[in-house]
Amino acid sequence: MRVTSVSFLASLIFTMAAIKSALPEAVTGTFNYFAFGSNLWSKRLHMGSPTAVRKGFGYLENFRLDFFHYAARWRGAPATIVEQQGHRVWGALWEINATNLPDLDKQEGVHNQVYKALTLPVRTPSGETLECRVYQLVKNPAPLEGGEEERPFERQPSKTYMDVIVRGAKETGLPEDYVRFLETVKHNGYTGDPQFEIDLAVQDKNL
Template sequence: MFSFLGFFTSLTLLSAGFILTSSAVMDSSDRSNGSTFLYFAYGSNLLKERLQLKNPSATVYCVAKLKDYKLAFGNHKGLASQRWHGGVATIEHSPGDEVWGVVWRMNMSDLESLDRQENVKMGTYSPVEVNVSTSGQDLSCRTYIMNSCVYAPPSPQYLQVIVMGAEQNGLPEDYQEKLRSVQTNKYEGRLSVMEELEKALNKSKERTEEIEPDD
C-alpha cells in the first residue's frame, strides 16, 4: 500500500529474533526503583517506529495477551481522529476473548509524552492497569481505554500500521489474520503521520543493513 512496505520484511526478521530473548535478559531492578514502567500496546504502538516517534526510551519487553478483552475501533464521542482519519483502537471487556499485544519497557520520563499521545488530559483515553500473560507469568502493565467510544472503522493506513507492528513483533499468525480482516473506511488520502513513519522506517532499514553480515 505504501512505498516503505517493501523493505519491512527485513526489519521483521531482525525484530523477531530479539523478541524471543528480550524478556529473558530484562532486568527488573529499574522497575522496582520506579525509573521505568511497562506499557501494553495493542494498536498503532505495536510498531516500534511509531511508538518511538515521541517515546524514544521504549524497548520491547515481550509479547503478551490480555484475557477477557477484545479489540474494537471507534472515536471518542464520535469525533473522527484528525491524525488517522477514521476509527482508532481501543479494548473493551469481553469474557472469553483475548487481545494480543506488545509489552514495552519505558522510562518514566516518557510517561507524560505517552499520556499526551493518548489525549488523556482531553479525556479521550483513560490509563488503566491490566494484567497480561506471557511465558507462564503475569505482568502488570499500563494501557489505555477509550472513553465514550462510538464504533467506527479505521482508515487503511491506520490498520496497516497495526498489522505491520503485529508482523514486526511476531504476534500469533491467527491473530494477525484477524487484524488483516478488519474492514476499513477506504480513506485514500495521505496522512502526515505516515510521512513521519516512512522516515523513521527508512532509518531503521539503514541501521539494519549496517549490522547485517555479508554473505
C-alpha cells in the same frame, strides 16, 4: 550557574514526583506498557517515547479489540479494548523510562479525555503475568452486531492505521491467527495525515 542547576534539579524532582503519583508501579524509573494499536510498531512508538524497549508480547484475557470515536490524524476510528468474556487482545510489551510517561499520555489524549490509563494484568506465552499500563477509550462501543463485514462506517479505522497495526503485529511476532484477524478488520479506505504518513513511511504497501 548554581541557580540554574538548583532550578533544574527542583524541576526534575517535581516531575518524578508527579510521575510516581500518576503511575505508582513506576518505582524503578521505568514502567511496563501494553500496546495493542499503532504503538505495536516500534517506529510509531519511538516518535514520542524514544526510551521504549520491546520486552516481548502478551495478551489481555477477557477483552476484545474494537474501534470507535474518530481520530483526525488517522482519519478513522482508533483502537480500544472492551471487556468481553472469552476474548483476548494480543499486543506488544514495552518497558519505558518514566520520564516518557507525559509524552505517552499526550499521544493517547489522556488530558483531553479521549483515552484513560489503566493498570491491567497482561499474560505472556510463558505464563508470566505483568502489571502494565494500558489505554482504553473513555467512551467505549457496544458489542459489534455481526462480523467485520457489518462494521458500521463510524466504527471503521482508516487503511493507514490498520497498515501500521498489522506492520507492528508482524514486527512484534504476534500469533499468526491474530495477525490474520487484524488483516480482516474492515477499514474506511482513507489514508492518514499526509505528512504523518510520510514520517512513518507507511506508503510502502509491502507489509
